[in-house]
Amino acid sequence: xxxxxxxxxxERGFWVQLRRLPRAWIGAGLVILVALAAIFAxxxxxxxxxxxxxxxxxxxxxxLPPSAQFPLGSDNLGRDVLSRMLYGARVSLSxxxxxxxVAAIIGTGLGLWAGFYSGPTDWLIMxxxxxxxxxxxxxxxxxxxxxxxxxYRTVIIILTIVTFPALVRLVxxxxxxxxxxVFVESARALGATDWYIIFHHILPHTITVTVVWTTLSFANTxxxxxxxxxxxxxxxxxxxxxxxxxxxxxxxxxxxxxxxxVPTVAILITTLGFNLLGDAVRDALDPRTxxx
Amino acid sequence: MTAYLLRRLLGTVGVIFLVATATFIMVxxxxxxxxxxxxxxxxxxxxxxRIRVLWGLDQPLPVQYIRYMGRALxxxxxxxxxxxxxxxxxxxxxxxxxxxxxxAGLFIELLVGVxxxxxxxxxxxxxxxxxxxIIALVGISIPQFALGLIALYxxxxxxxxxPLGGYGTPLHLVLPALVLGIGGTAFYSRVLRNSILEVTGxxxxxxxxxxxxxxxxxxxxxxxxxxxxxxxTLAGLDLATLLGGxxxxxxxxxxxxxxxxxxxxxxxxxxxxxxxxxxxxxxxVVFLNLFVDVLYIAIDPRVRLT
Numbered sequence: 088x089x090x091x092x093x094x095x096x097x098e099r100g101f102w103v104q105l106r107r108l109p110r111a112w113i114g115a116g117l118v119i120l121v122a123l124a125a126i127f128a129x130x131x132x133x134x135x136x137x138x139x140x141x142x143x144x145x146x147x148x149x150x151l152p153p154s155a156q157f158p159l160g161s162d163n164l165g166r167d168v169l170s171r172m173l174y175g176a177r178v179s180l181s182x183x184x185x186x187x188x189v190a191a192i193i194g195t196g197l198g199l200w201a202g203f204y205s206g207p208t209d210w211l212i213m214x215x216x217x218x219x220x221x222x223x224x225x226x227x228x229x230x231x232x233x234x235x236x237x238x239y240r241t242v243i244i245i246l247t248i249v250t251f252p253a254l255v256r257l258v259x260x261x262x263x264x265x266x267x268x269v270f271v272e273s274a275r276a277l278g279a280t281d282w283y284i285i286f287h288h289i290l291p292h293t294i295t296v297t298v299v300w301t302t303l304s305f306a307n308t309x310x311x312x313x314x315x316x317x318x319x320x321x322x323x324x325x326x327x328x329x330x331x332x333x334x335x336x337x338x339x340x341x342x343x344x345x346x347x348x349v350p351t352v353a354i355l356i357t358t359l360g361f362n363l364l365g366d367a368v369r370d371a372l373d374p375r376t377x378x379x
Numbered sequence: 380m381t382a383y384l385l386r387r388l389l390g391t392v393g394v395i396f397l398v399a400t401a402t403f404i405m406v407x408x409x410x411x412x413x414x415x416x417x418x419x420x421x422x423x424x425x426x427x428x429r430i431r432v433l434w435g436l437d438q439p440l441p442v443q444y445i446r447y448m449g450r451a452l453x454x455x456x457x458x459x460x461x462x463x464x465x466x467x468x469x470x471x472x473x474x475x476x477x478x479x480x481x482x483a484g485l486f487i488e489l490l491v492g493v494x495x496x497x498x499x500x501x502x503x504x505x506x507x508x509x510x511x512x513i514i515a516l517v518g519i520s521i522p523q524f525a526l527g528l529i530a531l532y533x534x535x536x537x538x539x540x541x542p543l544g545g546y547g548t549p550l551h552l553v554l555p556a557l558v559l560g561i562g563g564t565a566f567y568s569r570v571l572r573n574s575i576l577e578v579t580g581x582x583x584x585x586x587x588x589x590x591x592x593x594x595x596x597x598x599x600x601x602x603x604x605x606x607x608x609x610x611x612t613l614a615g616l617d618l619a620t621l622l623g624g625x626x627x628x629x630x631x632x633x634x635x636x637x638x639x640x641x642x643x644x645x646x647x648x649x650x651x652x653x654x655x656x657x658x659x660x661x662x663x664v665v666f667l668n669l670f671v672d673v674l675y676i677a678i679d680p681r682v683r684l685t
Contacts, residue, residue, distance in 0.1 A: 214390060214393060217665070218398055218401065220668070221661040222398070222661045225638075226626060226660050229626070230405050233648075235408075313522050313524075314522065314524060314627050317630075318626075318642060319645070333524065333528070340532050351521070351525035354521070355517075355520055358521070362516050366516070369573070
């Protein structure tokens with residue numbers, strides 16, 4: 088009997104491809120930088136992010152621009168913006184990591200299930216997904232934020248709910264094309280069980296979608312968290328998050344633009360890192376789109 | 380096809396039913412006493428009680444649910460506890476501003492995004508591709524509300540070309556539409572670029588090239604027709620994102636649409652207003668999704684109606 092191996096992405100090939108892409112290095116570098124900032128925030132930060140310095144405001148109550156004492160300026164309560172930004176990295180990253188891992192598991196599982204078994208199960212899962220996708224993410228988040236007690240757990244729940252439904256659709260549509268391929272048919276003809284076919288013939292073809300989606304959605308969850316915190320239903324003050332820092336700066340952008348610029352740059356570095364990395368991962372996994 | 384459409388329409392009704400149920404559950408879980416909020420903190424208890432009876436809040440949960448669904452079916456999404464008006468009326472008043480902003484944003488997205496994506500994909504690796512990729516990456520990576528604030532700071536305060544937020548003249552529309560559109564521009568150009576590159580690797584494109592068709596014909600007839608499919612699908616998904624993005628943009632620019640209204644409602648704990656807006660927006664998205672799916676079948680005959 089002839090064993091035919093089709094398009095199963097080899098792992099070694101993937102890492103070799105990935106290492107050749109400059110984007111991968113830059114992206115990974117930025118992500119590692121932010122991760123280090125998050126992990127070592129207590130060691131690196133010059134001040135307590137919650138401490139309101141007596142000399143943190145000018146005589147007329149205006150936040151101080153960057154100086155030796157406050158490298159990135161102070162905020163409206165005389166707190167050190169650099170320290171708040173570093174601690175903000177902890178909040179954003181930890182919340183996003185948890186939400187994305189949960190979403191990847193739920194999304195892939197439901198997508199495989201729905202795609203492989205057409206019929207009532209598929210219908211039910213997809214209507215469930217439709218309902219979740221029907222809510223505009225930020226509006227749904229505002230709704231949930233209004234109902235649940237505001238805080239970390241609620242933010243994680245919201246981020247998971249806005250992340251996994253699209254993945255179910257993507258995985259399912261991938262499964263729909265794969266399960267019609269000849270090798271699935273032949274596997275079935277040879278007496279393979281559904282379970283075997285899903286794990287050995289279908290899952291390898293959907294892993295790409297899951298990995299790329301998850302890497303790319305990190306950037307999105309960070310943006311959604313920032314938006315939620317900016318709108319006041321995410322991470323609650325006085326805990327620093329990049330979103331609520333920008334919120335505090337919003338009404339003061341004319342007198343203290345650094346209160347907006349610093350957290351914005353922090354968000355940009357993080358999301359740029361994840362997007363570059365996600366893009367590189369995508370190209371490395373899929374030789375058809377590589378640029379060479 | 381007709382049978383399929385009918386089934387999809389039924390499915391859509393089902394989804395709307397579930398969406399309404401979900402908002403009812405959220406309303407029910409909402410902390411705070413809606414009747415007390417409506418009456419005001421100094422109203423006597425008996426007035427509050429009368430409102431409770433009037434709204435059926437004293438009834439058991441299943442009765443409340445059936446009444447809620449019944450009213451929603453007739454377009455009654457409740458009364459704002461803040462300004463004592465029907466929610467649907469308030470939403471309809473604010474809707475034109477939101478639609479105006481969303482369409483202006485979509486216009487910018489497609490106007491810039493599609494050509495950028497095609498250019499980037501037809502010359503992969505060239506400086507245009509690199510530039511498009513960089514613009515796209517930054518556009519996707521920057522939070523819209525921060526971009527909006529920075530745009531206000533630069534083009535409203537430092538170089539006062541545009542008004543510092545507000546609504547009314549075309550000048551008011553420029554900054555919010557640009558900020559809203561930039562994210563989508565990046566999104567479409569990148570999706571289209573990757574999709575084109577993916578399709579270009581297919582056998583039928585190689586065949587088309589091999590039989591001597593001009594690159595232009597190969598691009599328009601063989602590549603674009605297939606490559607646009609993910610764009611259409613994602614545009615459907617993106618409509619929801621667009622509506623979500625509108626909330627943030629409206630909050631930054633003081634644009635008086637349904638997003639700003641919902642945000643104010645959150646801050647005022649105006650439950651019926653929040654949930655009414657959420658329900659309304661969701662129903663709109665569901666119908667748009669149905670439209671996109673039907674379009675998808677129309678342009679891709681390979682999709683079987685299962």
